[in-house]
Amino acid sequence: MPSHPTVIQRLKQLWLRLTEPHPTLQTPEERRQVRFLISLLLALTLLIIVLVPLWIILLDPKPLFWQETPFQIGIITSLGLVFAYALSRTRYYSGAALLAVAIIIINVFIAAIPDRSWTEILVFDYLLVAILLSSIFFSLSTTVIIAGACLVGMLFFPIFVPTIPPDEIVVRPVSFILMGSVLILLTTHHRNLLEKDRQAALVESENKYRSLLEQAADGICIADAQGNYELVNPKACQMLGYSEAEFLQLNIRDLVPAEELAEKPLRLDELLAGKAITTERHLRRKDGSLLLVEISASMIEGGRLQAIIRDITERKQAEEALRQSEERYRAVVENQTELVIRSLPDTTVTFVNEAYCQFFGLTRSQIIGRKYLELIPQPAREATQRHIADLMAQPRIAKDEHETLLPDGQIVWQQWIDRPILDAQGKVIEFLSVGRDITERKKAEEALVKSQQRLATAQAIAHFGNWELNPKSGEGYWSEEMFHIHSRDPRRGPPSFEEFVAYIHPEDRAGLLEFHAQIMRSREPLSHDYRINRPDGSLRYLNTVAYSVWDEAGQLVHLAGTTLDITERKRVEAEIQRLNEELEQRVLERTAQLEAVNKEMEAFSYSVSHDLRAPLRAIDGFSQALLEDYADKLDEDGQDYLQRVRKATQRMGRLIDDMLGLSRITRSEMHWESVNLSAIVDAIAAELQQTEPQRSAEFVITPGVSVEGDPPLLRMALENLIGNAWKFTQKQPQARIEFGQIQEQDKLICFIRDNGVGFDMSYADKLFGPFQRLHTRHEFEGSGVGLATVQRVITRHGGRIWAESAPGQGATFYFIL
Numbered sequence: 105m106p107s108h109p110t111v112i113q114r115l116k117q118l119w120l121r122l123t124e125p126h127p128t129l130q131t132p133e134e135r136r137q138v139r140f141l142i143s144l145l146l147a148l149t150l151l152i153i154v155l156v157p158l159w160i161i162l163l164d165p166k167p168l169f170w171q172e173t174p175f176q177i178g179i180i181t182s183l184g185l186v187f188a189y190a191l192s193r194t195r196y197y198s199g200a201a202l203l204a205v206a207i208i209i210i211n212v213f214i215a216a217i218p219d220r221s222w223t224e225i226l227v228f229d230y231l232l233v234a235i236l237l238s239s240i241f242f243s244l245s246t247t248v249i250i251a252g253a254c255l256v257g258m259l260f261f262p263i264f265v266p267t268i269p270p271d272e273i274v275v276r277p278v279s280f281i282l283m284g285s286v287l288i289l290l291t292t293h294h295r296n297l298l299e300k301d302r303q304a305a306l307v308e309s310e311n312k313y314r315s316l317l318e319q320a321a322d323g324i325c326i327a328d329a330q331g332n333y334e335l336v337n338p339k340a341c342q343m344l345g346y347s348e349a350e351f352l353q354l355n356i357r358d359l360v361p362a363e364e365l366a367e368k369p370l371r372l373d374e375l376l377a378g379k380a381i382t383t384e385r386h387l388r389r390k391d392g393s394l395l396l397v398e399i400s401a402s403m404i405e406g407g408r409l410q411a412i413i414r415d416i417t418e419r420k421q422a423e424e425a426l427r428q429s430e431e432r433y434r435a436v437v438e439n440q441t442e443l444v445i446r447s448l449p450d451t452t453v454t455f456v457n458e459a460y461c462q463f464f465g466l467t468r469s470q471i472i473g474r475k476y477l478e479l480i481p482q483p484a485r486e487a488t489q490r491h492i493a494d495l496m497a498q499p500r501i502a503k504d505e506h507e508t509l510l511p512d513g514q515i516v517w518q519q520w521i522d523r524p525i526l527d528a529q530g531k532v533i534e535f536l537s538v539g540r541d542i543t544e545r546k547k548a549e550e551a552l553v554k555s556q557q558r559l560a561t562a563q564a565i566a567h568f569g570n571w572e573l574n575p576k577s578g579e580g581y582w583s584e585e586m587f588h589i590h591s592r593d594p595r596r597g598p599p600s601f602e603e604f605v606a607y608i609h610p611e612d613r614a615g616l617l618e619f620h621a622q623i624m625r626s627r628e629p630l631s632h633d634y635r636i637n638r639p640d641g642s643l644r645y646l647n648t649v650a651y652s653v654w655d656e657a658g659q660l661v662h663l664a665g666t667t668l669d670i671t672e673r674k675r676v677e678a679e680i681q682r683l684n685e686e687l688e689q690r691v692l693e694r695t696a697q698l699e700a701v702n703k704e705m706e707a708f709s710y711s712v713s714h715d716l717r718a719p720l721r722a723i724d725g726f727s728q729a730l731l732e733d734y735a736d737k738l739d740e741d742g743q744d745y746l747q748r749v750r751k752a753t754q755r756m757g758r759l760i761d762d763m764l765g766l767s768r769i770t771r772s773e774m775h776w777e778s779v780n781l782s783a784i785v786d787a788i789a790a791e792l793q794q795t796e797p798q799r800s801a802e803f804v805i806t807p808g809v810s811v812e813g814d815p816p817l818l819r820m821a822l823e824n825l826i827g828n829a830w831k832f833t834q835k836q837p838q839a840r841i842e843f844g845q846i847q848e849q850d851k852l853i854c855f856i857r858d859n860g861v862g863f864d865m866s867y868a869d870k871l872f873g874p875f876q877r878l879h880t881r882h883e884f885e886g887s888g889v890g891l892a893t894v895q896r897v898i899t900r901h902g903g904r905i906w907a908e909s910a911p912g913q914g915a916t917f918y919f920i921l
Contacts, residue, residue, distance in 0.1 A: 113377065120329070120407055122146060135406060141201055141241060148204075149186055201241035208234040209254060231258075323397075323413035326404070329376060331356035334408065343397075343415055345390035359387045361394065375403050384416065396420055443518075443539040446525075449496060449532055451477040463541070465511055481509050491522075496532050499524040505542065517546040573601070573663045575624065589646065589669050591638040609635035609643070623650045623663055633670065645674040724753040774814040774900060781854065782809045784819050785843045788826045801830070801839035809845045809854060811921045813901050821897040824890040825856045825917055832860035832915070851920060859914040871907055894919075 123146065125138040187203065212231050231254045238247040317324050323340030327333045336351045344351070344359065356370060364386055371381055380402040386394040401411040443463055446455040453472050461468060464479075480488050484506040491504045505519045519542045525534040569586035573579075580598040587594045590607055599607075608616050612634040619632040629651040636644050650665030727746045735743065782805055789803040811818070826841065833839035842857040863871075872895040894917075898905045901921045909915035 117376070119143075137241070139406075141204075144237075145200065145204060198241070201237065205234045205237050205241075205250060208237070209250075209257075213257060323415075325351075325411045325413065327356055327409045327411070329372070329407050329409070331370070331372060331409070340413055343389075343395060343413065344387060350390070361386055361388055372409070375401055375409055376407065378403055387413070445476065445537050445539070447476060447535050447537065449492065449535070451475040451492070454534065460539075479508050479510075480506055481515065492535075495522060495524055495535070499526060499530070499532050516541055516543040518542060568666065568668050570666045571598070571664065575660060575663060586667060589644065589667060590636065591640055591642075607636040607638070609637055611635075619650075623652055623665075624660065626652065627654065629665075643671075644669055645671045724750050727753070774817065776812055776814065778810055779813050779815050779818050780808075780810050781818065781822065782807050782843070784822050785826060785856075788819075788823055789841070792826070792830045799834070799839065800837065801833065801841065804840070804842040804844075806844035809843070811852075811854075813921055817897045817900065821894045821919075822856075824894045828890060829856055829858035829860065829915075832862075833858050836860060853918050853920055855916055855918045857914065857916040862909040862911050862913045862915050864911055865909060868907060868909075872905070 123139050123142045125135045125142065209231060212234070235247065235251045235254065238250045242250075317335075317337035320337055320339055323343050324335075324337045325333055325340050326335040332355050333352050336348060338348075341348055341351055346354070356372075357365065360370070368383070368385065375381060380400070382398065382400045384396065384398050387397055389395055395415060396417050398414045398416045399411050400414075401409060404410045441459055443460040444455075444457040445453060445460055447453050452475050456468060456471050461471065464471070477485060477488065488504065488506050491502070495502055501521065501523050503519065503521055505517065507515050508518050509515055518539050520537045520539040523536045524532045525536060527533045569583045569589055571583065571586055572581040578600055580600075582594075582598040584594065586592075586598075590599075592599065605613060605616070616632065616634050619630065619634075623630055629649055631647065631649045633645065633647045636646060638644060646667055647670045648665050648667045650663060652663055653661045655661050727750045730738070731743060731746050731750075738746070785805050786803075789805070793799070793801065826843075829841045830839075833841065836859060840859045842855075844855055844857075846853050846855065872891045895905055898919050898921065903919055903921040905917065905919040907915055907917045
């Protein structure tokens, strides 16, 4: 809301209106001089109006005070001054000044007439006031005339007023007025000389000012307090399309659109109060179009208003273009998935994009104003400081990679592209940086370095190197191990093809060159063995696998391959060949020995089968004949003895059969085929149940268990295992025998489990020995050869067998084929 003027401001504005010169006065000097004259006349008039009543009140006024000379003089003077004031407001201000001087002179001479109780001859001193006013408002010659007239009047005054002695006039008043006039005239003359110099300087200054006005790139206007234009420069006329004469007929309000004037008042009261104002407005041109300008207005000398008008159309267009460009830039920056940041040289953040905020999980207010250097751990922080210092010294676009600490404590790797922003002197004032998360890349690089290190280590351990060769340029690459294999200094670099051929053993060079020619033609990898002579004189055997690389046009690009030091392998192969030859000889010898042993075993088996069985059959037969023919002659003890003899011979026969069967297992030829173990177990179970139908027994058999093996041998093994389970569960009221298969890693394991008497695992090592028994013959019959037979069958199938048990908790036998 506009502020209300104070009383002093209102009085000041009233005084300015009362002392305003006539509008026809154009020059600032005339207007200033006339304003002084008007102010002086107005002040004298007000002073007399106040002093005359005060004199009447204070100096014992008489009843007929209007007849008193002071009152009459005051009235006449007041009327004269009012008339002079009114005349000064017209173009005839010189007459007003002359009238004021005349009024003063006349009043002085009237006051000097004797017979006045208040009159003194010293009243002539006030003539200096009239002379002083003349020196201000008139020329020097006019002032001389007025001063001379006053002196002449004083000299002739005693003639018209005889009561005044002439010497009183001459001695003091005339001499005082004469001296004062001379002083005033000299001062006026000096002032005129200074005024001429000042006027000359003013003219020069005005010429310069006018030249500046005419050449100024901005419009310049000067208006009075009411807004009427008094001065305009050519640029202002050009901007608004008016001639100078047309422009000077306008008021400020004529140029401002009415609707804008209602929204934005002119604020002339603020300007007149001494406040400078800069604002943007539309001004209406002569053709009716609107011009957007920036106006800088202020009050200048004489209470006038000066305005500097600048056409800001292009600037506004540029600002709008810049705004749109910044919006597009901001949109691009905000939509970037990469991190964007602006920072000062001390790393204080001034701007970040949304991607930066999301990456760190912070808001802009939490980031801007902080130093991003705080997010970089040591010693990467010192490296970043050196990077910034380097860019400050040599501004350029540069890349920096360092670790960054996230708010959650996680450390990540970032890559930044830093672009310095320079001022007009080329000094770095800010950095624009674009970054990305390269943590995964760093991990990959670290993994690659470790892989390369492991590869180099593996190549060193395996004496294995890789190489590349450009057949056109002859340039090549050797891994570190290639230099070691050839005992070549890596600082020399890979050898040329001719140098490489020189390493080859002379007997192998032709073969290697032929291999090289094949590789140049082939599109498949090829392998070749050759020998090299190393610089230290040692001979090495090498194997190389090489392949060729071709481009889309079918042109050979380069050759690549691997080289393996096979010297030790060659030595081992030679040693193996020697050992194989020795082994073959030993095998032949051992085979002959085994054939002899087998023949002896066959002879022994035949002897056992025939020579031992005949006596046993005779003993058993004669014992049976005695029991049958001489039973009535033998008592019970004799018959018992013969029964025991028969049982012993029969048991001895079974032992002989088992021994022969055990020996045949190791000698019989195996015939491999698919065998359904589940079907064999099922058949054995049925046979056992038929032999003892009174027993209560449950068989649980997993169907479809098949293996590769010899059917008769496998049936023999299963008969022994199932038979043992049947035997050792005979004392159980409800026997349970289970056959199945389990998988352990990549192996299939068969098992037979029962709920029989079990055994102590401390005797497990005796289970599979021939004729080993863990129970007495009185508890469970048997020869002790069954499990030994099973183990030999499983062993011949390349498998193994083992058992798990505990007394009274049954037993489980596992086997793998």
